[in-house]
Amino acid sequence: MEYKVSSGDIILYENDLELDDVLDTGQAFRWNKIGDNHYVGASLDTPLEIMGTGGEFILKNTDEETFLKVWAGYFDLGTDYSELRNEYSKDPTLRSACEFSGGIRLLRQDSWEALVSFIFSSNNNITRIKGIISRLSEHYGHFPTPKEIAVESPESLGYLRSGFRAGYILDAAGKVASGEVDLENVRKTDYEAAKKELMRIKGVGPKVADCVLLSGFGKTEAFPVDVWMKRVLETYYPDGFPEAFYGTRGIAQLYLFNYIRKKGKGE
DNA sequence: TTCCAGGCGTATC
DNA sequence: GATACGCATGGA
Numbered sequence: 001m002e003y004k005v006s007s008g009d010i011i012l013y014e015n016d017l018e019l020d021d022v023l024d025t026g027q028a029f030r031w032n033k034i035g036d037n038h039y040v041g042a043s044l045d046t047p048l049e050i051m052g053t054g055g056e057f058i059l060k061n062t063d064e065e066t067f068l069k070v071w072a073g074y075f076d077l078g079t080d081y082s083e084l085r086n087e088y089s090k091d092p093t094l095r096s097a098c099e100f101s102g103g104i105r106l107l108r109q110d111s112w113e114a115l116v117s118f119i120f121s122s123n124n125n126i127t128r129i130k131g132i133i134s135r136l137s138e139h140y141g142h143f144p145t146p147k148e149i150a151v152e153s154p155e156s157l158g159y160l161r162s163g164f165r166a167g168y169i170l171d172a173a174g175k176v177a178s179g180e181v182d183l184e185n186v187r188k189t190d191y192e193a194a195k196k197e198l199m200r201i202k203g204v205g206p207k208v209a210d211c212v213l214l215s216g217f218g219k220t221e222a223f224p225v226d227v228w229m230k231r232v233l234e235t236y237y238p239d240g241f242p243e244a245f246y247g248t249r250g251i252a253q254l255y256l257f258n259y260i261r262k263k264g265k266g267e
Numbered sequence: 268t269t270c271c272a273g274g275c276g277t278a279t280c
Numbered sequence: 281g282a283t284a285c286g287c288a289t290g291g292a
Contacts, residue, residue: 123287127291128291164286165287165288
């Protein structure tokens with residue numbers, strides 16, 4: 001990880017990063033694009049403005065301590081994505097996907113924030129998900145804690161316009177606030193057990209659980225399969241996804257998901 | 268108007 | 281365990 005502090009801003013040098021590939025592709029829902037390669041957003045209650053492309057980025061509205069404590073982890077700067085892509089590129093489909101969008105990384109989000117976000121993602125589109133989460137955090141003036149949401153009701157959450165997912169969020173908040181679902185324990189335990197634990201929450205099925213385990217807990221063997229990935233698996237991996245990538249197949253999934261979606265749109 | 272959006276819970280077999 | 285169906289909301 002290479003960076004410097006310049007008149008209060010952080011200058012980050014990172015070749016394996018493009019903001020459009022990580023902040024605007026359905027991994028995180030709290031970023032707003034305010035210009036070319038220019039975003040404002042937050043992780044929990046820590047704000048950030050970030051801009052840049054081609055290996056050099058400026059991080060504003062932050063400081064070195066926060067950068068090291070929050071953003072280095074968030075952008076997974078400790079992982080060598082060139083090396084990962086070299087490995088993936090042994091597979092022809094993954095090679096194409098990696099070449100298609102080389103700026104993809106796994107965003108390692110806060111676990112509670114990821115849980116809330118992906119519960120709202122169920123049978124929903126990215127624009128609406130962002131709107132719901134934006135209304136939620138604006139309502140409290142910060143990203144609400146499990147306890148703050150747990151005392152709400154479907155009616156009092158009506159302002160979110162989140163539809164049937166309001167009940168899911170209440171169940172998640174209640175179980176996390178009471179300790180019935182222990183997120184720290186989810187972090188410590190292995191992938192299979194962690195998935196089971198998360199799926200005790202209403203509105204958390206296999207796909208949402210995998211998204212949360214991948215982004216919120218950094219469990220890179222979590223492999224979210226939605227309609228797009230189903231198509232990828234049927235088309236390119238009829239005999240199953242290569243076992244060689246099991247440990248980081250969740251990151252491979254990010255490249256494939258982006259590839260199949262944008263390729264279809266002709267981007 | 269109808270269809271769909273990074274699914275899930277429930278009923279039914 | 282597999283499969284069909286309804287579900288709130290809003291944009292295309």
